[in-house]
Each structure stands twice: as C-alpha cells, then as structure tokens.
Amino acid sequence: MKLFDLIYPHYKTVSLIGMAKNAGKTMVLNHIIEEAIENNVKIGLTSTGRDGEREDIVTKTEKPTIYVERGTIIATAKDLLLKCEAKVEILEVTPYTTSLGEVIIGKVRSCGLIQLAGPDVNAYMKDVANKMLSYGAAIVLIDGAIDRKSVASPWIADAAILSTGAVISRNVEVVKNETIHQVELFQLEEVKCENLKKVAAEIYERKGYAIVDKNGSVEELSIKTALNSGTIIGSAINGDSKFVILSGSLVERVITHIMDVCPYYKNVTFIVQDSTKIFIDRRSWRAFKGRGIKVKVLHPIKILAVTTNPYAPEGYFFEPQGFLQHMRQALSPISVIDVKLEE
Template identity: 45%
Template sequence: MELIDNINQKYKIVSIIGMAKNAGKTVTLNKIIEDAYYEDINLGITSTGRDGEREDVVTSTEKPAIYVYEESIIATTTGSIEQGDATVEILEVTNYRSSMGNIVLARVVYGGYIEIAGAQTANEMKVLSQKMLNYGAELVLIDGSINRIAVADPTVTEATILATGAVLSRNMDKVIKETLHQKTILSLDEVGIDIKKIIEKNIDKISVIDKEKRVKSVDLKTSLNSGKIIADNIDEDSRYVYIPGCFVTKTLKDLTESTKYYKNIKIIVRDGTKIFISPIDWFKFKKKGIEINVLNRVNIAAITLNPYSPSGYYFDRDNFKDKMDKYIKDVPVYDVMM
C-alpha cells in the first residue's frame, strides 16, 4: 500500500514531523503531493515554519524544493508567494501574520515551485486547515518545521507522519532506538474518561487528584524547575498529577526524589508532544515504576525513512527498513527515497 493510500479518506488533516533536520520530512511531503496528483486527490498544503526554499537559511545546505499542482490549496505568506514560480489565485488574505507578511489562502492555477510559511500557533493552524478544506481541499498536509513537533498535537491534526533517518546518527541501531522512543512517547495511552473530564475543567492548571477524585490546584505557571514544589503537594491519598505544559527530565527527577508517594500516582500530560525525556532517562524512570498517560493520544499514521545523511554517509536502505519493520510492527514504515 502506498503512503497516500494509507492516509487518504481516513483523515482530513495530517501533519508531517521530523525527528531532526534533514530527516526526510519535506521529501515525505513531496512524495505525498506527487502520489495525490496521480490519484486525483486535491490537497491543502501549509507549514508551521518556512519550507520549500532552495537553500537552508540556517545550514546553507541544499534543500528539496516543493512542487505543487493545479487546483491545490495553499496557506502561505505574501512574501513566500513571491519566491516561487507557481501561478496562484488569492482566495483570502487573513489577519494572521509572520515575519514574511500576512498569511494568505490561495489556489494554484498553474503548477510550479513554492515556498510555504504558515501559521505560528495551534489555533491559527486549526483555522487555516479548516479554511483549506472549505475551499475544496480533500486532504490537508501540515509540514512541521524544525523543533515544531507540537504540530502533531491531536487537537490540531487527526494523524501524524513521523520522518526519521540516518541524519540522527551514524549508528543505525541508535536511529531505530530513538525513533522507537519517539513513537512510544507520542502513542502513550489516554487516561480514563472520568479523570479526563475532571482535568478538562482546569486544563491550564497543574493539579493533583486524590483517590476520592478531589482536585488540588498547584499555584505554579510552569512545571519547569518545579518538581520539588509539585512533590510537596503529593500525599498518600494522591493518585494523579496533571502537567499542562512541557514535561522534562529534571521535573520528573526532582519529583521522584522529593516524595516517597510517586509510585502511587499516574502523571498525566496533554499529549506526547509535550514530553521531552531521553530514551535512557525514560528507561530509568520506567524501571522506577513511573506511569505516564495523556489526555489525547497522537495517532501515528506512518513512519518514513531517509537512509541518507547530508554529512555524506548512508545506510543500506533494505537493511534499514527491515530492521525498522522488526521493531515497529503496529505502524507502516515507508522508504520515501525509493
């Protein structure tokens, strides 16, 4: 089954996120665009950053360009449109702005290359995605820029494609290990519906919930560097701790070192995009009995592989895919460089 067939008709809005720069995220986007054209699927396309430029503005390395076909709907900036050679019809100028101008919605009249620079917030992205569907897109693709894994937020997109590749490490086993770890975090189980409803009433507050389902809000703006304070609010009756923002290794380390009751609780985060814990630390915390659930599980529709690194080394593509298939059995894996 082709990648496009795995997502078309199942979902309306799909994000593409990369494990690192040059992991093959834009190559994945181009593969879907090309296959959608041949299957007569009208796409909506946007980005959380800047994509489609011929040279990376950070590393000065060559980047894959983005070619769009007639009738595609794009959400990009006024400044980005001027950089491409596709002919577009402006459908709407929005009030959303970036450093490259207002974000506009446009229909491609004559195919060509484009640059895409889209919304900066999750709410803006949700609105733009719906607008593209309203203008006739059958499937919306959101290209998540570097360090914008938050575009996989399940309140924004229905499914996510995770792009990984040799750029992560010269060691293939390490790449597979890190990919499996990211997939595990994004796919964490959701908390029970009863606790979810309780948390949603105070969704922006760090909270401790006890065995009687009573809620104690912790007066903190962030959990960062606050593990000890959160631990001070946990007692023998506590059963859940909800962290609304980013959840990092230090917070969890301080929490577990500051209370003996940590084994009695489940830690709840909004979704896996908010968790920043390395594979090694994750393993250590799991051995200590730490349980982490999410309010909303990220739906990973596929994993794509790029066996080539811009540093000049590469993996044997068949071996790379076979090994990834061996360790990741519940998500389809595609080599988009074939």
C-alpha cells in the same frame, strides 16, 4: 499498502514530523503530493517553518523544492507568496502574521514551485487548516519544522507521519532506538475514565495543575512559574494521591524534583494533554520508567507511518532495503515506508 492509501480517504489533516533536519520529511511531502495528483485528490499545504526554498537559509545546503499542480490550496506568508513560481490566486488574507508577513490562503492557478511558511501558533494553525478544507482541499498536509512536534497534536491534526533516517547517527542501532523512543511517546496510553478526562480538560483549560486522590477529590495547585513546579507538585502528593494533572510541558527537571521530595511518586500516574508536551530524552525516559514513573495522555496521537531516509547529508548512508527491514522489525506493527523504494 502505499503511504497515500493510509492517508486518503481516512484523514482530513495530517502532520509531517521529522526526527531531525534532513530526515526526509520534504521528500515524503513531495511523494504524497505526487500520489494525490495521480489519484485526482485536491490537497492543502502549509508549514510551521519555512519549506520549499532551494537552499537552507541556516546550513546553506541544497533542499528539496515543492512542486504543485493547478487547484492545490496553499497557506503561506506574503513574502514567500511573491517568490512562488506557481501562479496563485489569493483566496483570503488571514489575521495571522509571521516574520515573513501575513499568512495568505491561495489557490494554485498554474503549476510550479512554491515556498511555504504558515503560522507557528497551534490555534492559528488549526484555524488555517480548517479554512483550507473549507476552500475545497480533501486533505491538508502540515509540514512540521524541526523541534516543533506540537503540530502532531491531535488538537491540530487527525494523524501524523514521522520521518527518521541516517542523519540521526552513523550507528543504525542509535537511529532505531531514538525512533522507538519518539514513537513510544506518541503512543502513550490514553486516559479511559470519562470523569477523569472531564476534570483534566477543565484543568488544561485553566492552564492549571491538580492532584486527584483515590476518592476522586481534586486539589488544584497554585503554580505561577515552571521554575519550581516539581518541588511544589512533589510536596503536595501524599499516600492517597492517584493522578497528577500537568499543564504545560513535562520536562526532566520537573520529574527529578518530584522524585527528590516525594516518597509517593510511584503511586501516582501523571497526565499530560498529549505527548507533544513531553520533552525527555531517551536515556532519562528509560531511567524514569525504571524508577516507577507512569505517564498517560488525555489525547492520543495517531501515527500513520514512519518513513525512512537511509542517506545523510554528510555523505554516509545505510543500505536502503536493509535499513527499511531493520526499522520494520523494530517498529512493528506500525507501517514503515521508504517512499523512494515505494516509487
């Protein structure tokens, strides 16, 4: 099945996440745009970083440009709107600002190249995506910037596409394992108990932390800063504790401190809002799992597909078809697609 067929008409908002710079994310974006044009589907486009410029402002390397047809809805910063070669009708000036000016929603009136830079706050991005849908976009594509995987949150996007590639490592096994790790995090098991989900949602609303015991009793913890949160949480866990609800990010330091002070950590399941809140590398994650750490999510992330880019900007590459098949075997049953081979 083609990548576009996995998206339309099943999902309204889809985020594109790169494992690293030059993983082929913008190439995937352009492929979806072309497929949408062929299928006469109106799309909306925005980005959590800056995309569409000819040269990366940090690395000074050439970047893929973004070409759009008439009717496309875009959300971009004012300064970049002035740089767009496409003619854009302004539909709305939003109250959200970036370093490049206010985020403006517009409709493309004549085809051409565009540059994108949308809001970098999750709540603002969700609102902008909804606005683009209200202006007639059948699908909104959100191009996620490097290290901003929060755009994959199910609170913002219905589904996500993950781009991986040779840029991660010259060793194909490292690329495979790092990608498996990210997919595993995105696909963490969802909390099933409705009462527990309700309690967790209330705790997250207050940006709090809590421990739920075997009888369902809830003890909220007073945590003012993340600096010593692991020690506070670990000290509060006892033999009757069953779940630990964590607001904010789950990082290696927090888990390590919990294990250092708590003999009961294997008896509890840690609950995070969604897996974009987890920042633990592959080796540490494996070590924690091996020592009995269990994590579930309140909101799961739907991974539509993983895309592969066999070429690295440093000049080395993997044989495209072989790399694709290798990743398909490793990630089955998830769809793995090389958009260039698909073309």
